[in-house]
Amino acid sequence: MSNAYTFPDNAAKTAGAAASAELPTEKMSLSMGPSHPSTHGVLRLQMEIDGETVVKADPVIGYLHRGDEKIAENMTYNQFVPYTDRLDYLAPLANNVAYALAVEQLAGLTVPPRCQAIRVISAELARISSHLMGLGAFGIDVGAWTIFLYTFTEREKLYRLFEELTGARFTNSYTRIGGVARDVPEGWTDRVNAFCDQFLPILDEVLGMLSRNKIFLDRTDGVGVISKEDAIAYGLTGPNLRGSGVPLDLRKDRPYSGYEQYDFDVPVGVKGDCYDRYAVRGEEMKQSVRIIKQAIARFPGGDWYAKDARKIFAPPKDKVLTSMEELINNFMIVTEGPQIPPGEAYFEAENPKGILGFYVVSKGGGVPWRLKIRSPSFCNLSILPKICAGALVADVVSILGSFDFVMGECDR
Amino acid sequence: MPAPTAILPALQTRFPRLTLRASADHPAVNIPADEAGALLKTLRDEFGFAHLADLTAVDGGPGATPRFTVVWHLFSLTAHGYFRVAAHCADDAEPAMPSTTPLWPAADWHEREIWDMFGITFPGHADLRRILMWDGYPYHPLRKEFPLAGLPTELPDAEIAAEIPTKVIAAPMAGGPFVATTGELNLGEAEPRAKDESWNERREKPDA
Numbered sequence: 001m002s003n004a005y006t007f008p009d010n011a012a013k014t015a016g017a018a019a020s021a022e023l024p025t026e027k028m029s030l031s032m033g034p035s036h037p038s039t040h041g042v043l044r045l046q047m048e049i050d051g052e053t054v055v056k057a058d059p060v061i062g063y064l065h066r067g068d069e070k071i072a073e074n075m076t077y078n079q080f081v082p083y084t085d086r087l088d089y090l091a092p093l094a095n096n097v098a099y100a101l102a103v104e105q106l107a108g109l110t111v112p113p114r115c116q117a118i119r120v121i122s123a124e125l126a127r128i129s130s131h132l133m134g135l136g137a138f139g140i141d142v143g144a145w146t147i148f149l150y151t152f153t154e155r156e157k158l159y160r161l162f163e164e165l166t167g168a169r170f171t172n173s174y175t176r177i178g179g180v181a182r183d184v185p186e187g188w189t190d191r192v193n194a195f196c197d198q199f200l201p202i203l204d205e206v207l208g209m210l211s212r213n214k215i216f217l218d219r220t221d222g223v224g225v226i227s228k229e230d231a232i233a234y235g236l237t238g239p240n241l242r243g244s245g246v247p248l249d250l251r252k253d254r255p256y257s258g259y260e261q262y263d264f265d266v267p268v269g270v271k272g273d274c275y276d277r278y279a280v281r282g283e284e285m286k287q288s289v290r291i292i293k294q295a296i297a298r299f300p301g302g303d304w305y306a307k308d309a310r311k312i313f314a315p316p317k318d319k320v321l322t323s324m325e326e327l328i329n330n331f332m333i334v335t336e337g338p339q340i341p342p343g344e345a346y347f348e349a350e351n352p353k354g355i356l357g358f359y360v361v362s363k364g365g366g367v368p369w370r371l372k373i374r375s376p377s378f379c380n381l382s383i384l385p386k387i388c389a390g391a392l393v394a395d396v397v398s399i400l401g402s403f404d405f406v407m408g409e410c411d412r
Numbered sequence: 413m414p415a416p417t418a419i420l421p422a423l424q425t426r427f428p429r430l431t432l433r434a435s436a437d438h439p440a441v442n443i444p445a446d447e448a449g450a451l452l453k454t455l456r457d458e459f460g461f462a463h464l465a466d467l468t469a470v471d472g473g474p475g476a477t478p479r480f481t482v483v484w485h486l487f488s489l490t491a492h493g494y495f496r497v498a499a500h501c502a503d504d505a506e507p508a509m510p511s512t513t514p515l516w517p518a519a520d521w522h523e524r525e526i527w528d529m530f531g532i533t534f535p536g537h538a539d540l541r542r543i544l545m546w547d548g549y550p551y552h553p554l555r556k557e558f559p560l561a562g563l564p565t566e567l568p569d570a571e572i573a574a575e576i577p578t579k580v581i582a583a584p585m586a587g588g589p590f591v592a593t594t595g596e597l598n599l600g601e602a603e604p605r606a607k608d609e610s611w612n613e614r615r616e617k618p619d620a
Contacts, residue, residue, distance in 0.1 A: 061543060061544065062542075062543060062544035062545060062546070065544040065545070067553060069529075069554060070553055070554055070558075070560060071560070074560045105436075105437055106436065106437075108436065230517075232462050232463055232489070233516055233517050233518060234516075234517050234518050235463065235464050235465070235516065235518030246489070248463075248489055253492040254492050254493075343434070343435070343436050344435065344436075344496075345436060345437045346437065346438060346465075346466065346485050346494060346496065347437075348465065348487075355465070357465060357466050357485070359466060359468060359483070359485065361470055369470075370470045370471070372466065372468040374465065374466040374468075374485075378521065378525075379518060379521070381521075382517070382518060382520060382521040383517075386517075411544060412544075
């Protein structure tokens with residue numbers, strides 16, 4: 001038959017492959033970072049590559065180590081709040097909240113509902129801000145530059161809200177042990193609401209540019225797959241863990257700061273690849289908006305700091321300047337630090353990058369004996385040698401982008 | 413899955429040397445170092461504490477005995493609770509603790525960090541290197557006797573120079589180029605742009 005299909009000469013093909021396999025190859029060592037655009041800061045990957053395939057990847061960290069834990073042992077609890085800004089510097093407000101809650105857990109202190117709501121709103125705004133940055137940077141890593149321009153515009157709007165609330169755009173230092181630095185300004189919650197309303201359509205537009213994008217799917221779908229078991233064994237947390245299908249979210253599982261009052265969903269991935277981690281972050285921003293809107297709708301009145309914590313939270317300035325007792329109290333808290341009882345406490349909060357934990361050991365007084373920071377980026381990055389082995393060098397860029405880590409937090 | 417506090421009696425019958433640890437937040441136990449691995453394995457496999465939340469150490473200070481305590485925080489994904497396990501290192505001068513990397517790969521970096529910061533070794537750890545400080549750094553900075561301001565150390569210049577074919581030059585503020593000290597350094601040698609002294613602000617550049 002003239003139209004019969006002629007089978008390709010498989011024997012010749014196999015011979016060709018065998019010939020190419022005999023080509024002399026040599027493993028090469030490649031150092032990626034510490035200043036490489038796709039390593040998001042100062043991560044260095046010491047890789048051994050065979051052609052385009054990564055044989056071994058060894059993360060070298062510590063370039064941004066500042067000794068935060070040593071510093072913490074040498075200053076009072078409130079003095080350490082600005083240092084928590086500089087852990088995950090893309091979500092300082094969430095770090096502030098986690099740190100304050102850890103010390104309050106040790107002191108056995110509960111803050112009033114209004115303070116809790118302020119903390120929830122600021123932590124969720126920080127989550128949106130951090131995920132926007134992670135999404136934009138991921139886009140750049142895989143060649144979608146436009147995303148970054150959209151997400152940065154939204155972040156700028158958030159920064160204006162942060163500035164209005166805290167007085168600072170970037171390193172906010174907003175919480176104090178037992179409260180927050182100041183009450184929300186007049187009309188601020190309305191402006192947050194207005195931001196949320198205009199943000200959702202823009203988020204849909206941004207996600208629409210990536211979610212069914214052929215180029216984006218080719219770079220992320222099935223790349224850097226982490227199994228459920230590995231994710232748990234390596235101590236992954238946050239969107240990286242949920243992307244692998246483990247529904248661990250401390251806001252649901254161990255609600256703190258009044259998260260149990262809010263109705264929201266915990267998105268999880270199916271395959272545990274780079275795409276799932278991206279998709280989880282996209283959906284989490286929408287859930288954060290839901291939480292913020294509920295918190296604003298039932299924004300409680302009352303105190304914004306714990307009035308009963310007289311040896312922990314410094315009294316308001318107008319009282320300090322008019323009452324002798326308050327003046328002495330203020331002086332003692334500023335010079336000696338908030339008086340925290342002896343003991344130890346471990347508290348974890350669901351931060352944008354994962355679970356941020358603080359282990360505080362106190363021997364009484366205003367200075368911690370030991371403060372360990374369990375940083376999500378540190379734990380998340382420890383799985384890199386496992387998932388980078390066997391990947392293409394170009395896939396490593398996708399994997400790093402999908403991990404959304406911050407070296408300030410990893411190296412502390 | 414029972415609440416984390418409910419398992420304490422069961423654990424005490426299994427591990428008679430286990431003692432309760434004073435704690436205000438989570439159930440906590442002290443365990444001798446040689447039994448820590450077995451206890452953690454039991455907690456992981458039989459009581460659902462699959463997630464190693466945190467692993468760190470506490471230095472009791474130069475006079476304290478036992479001086480170093482290693483602390484594990486486990487999290488149960490089913491009961492949503494924490495469990496704290498603490499074990500003292502027997503030797504204060506050369507502290508050591510059996511590695512828990514066979515139980516959790518997550519312990520790998522945590523134990524490297526503890527070695528780096530406290531100098532506690534983990535027999536059984538396959539690759540116990542420094543992680544935050546550089547290889548060859550002589551101190552363990554989170555020990556209580558280490559001063560906050562740090563101690564001067566030799567940077568591994570010679571080793572780097574042996575590995576890369578470039579000459580290692582001191583940093584500017586450490587006597588390197590671009591910083592002129594009075595009398596000592598020839599500015600022309602240190603600052604390449606200062607070599608051509610034929611013209612400056614007052615004297616015009618001669619025509620080429």
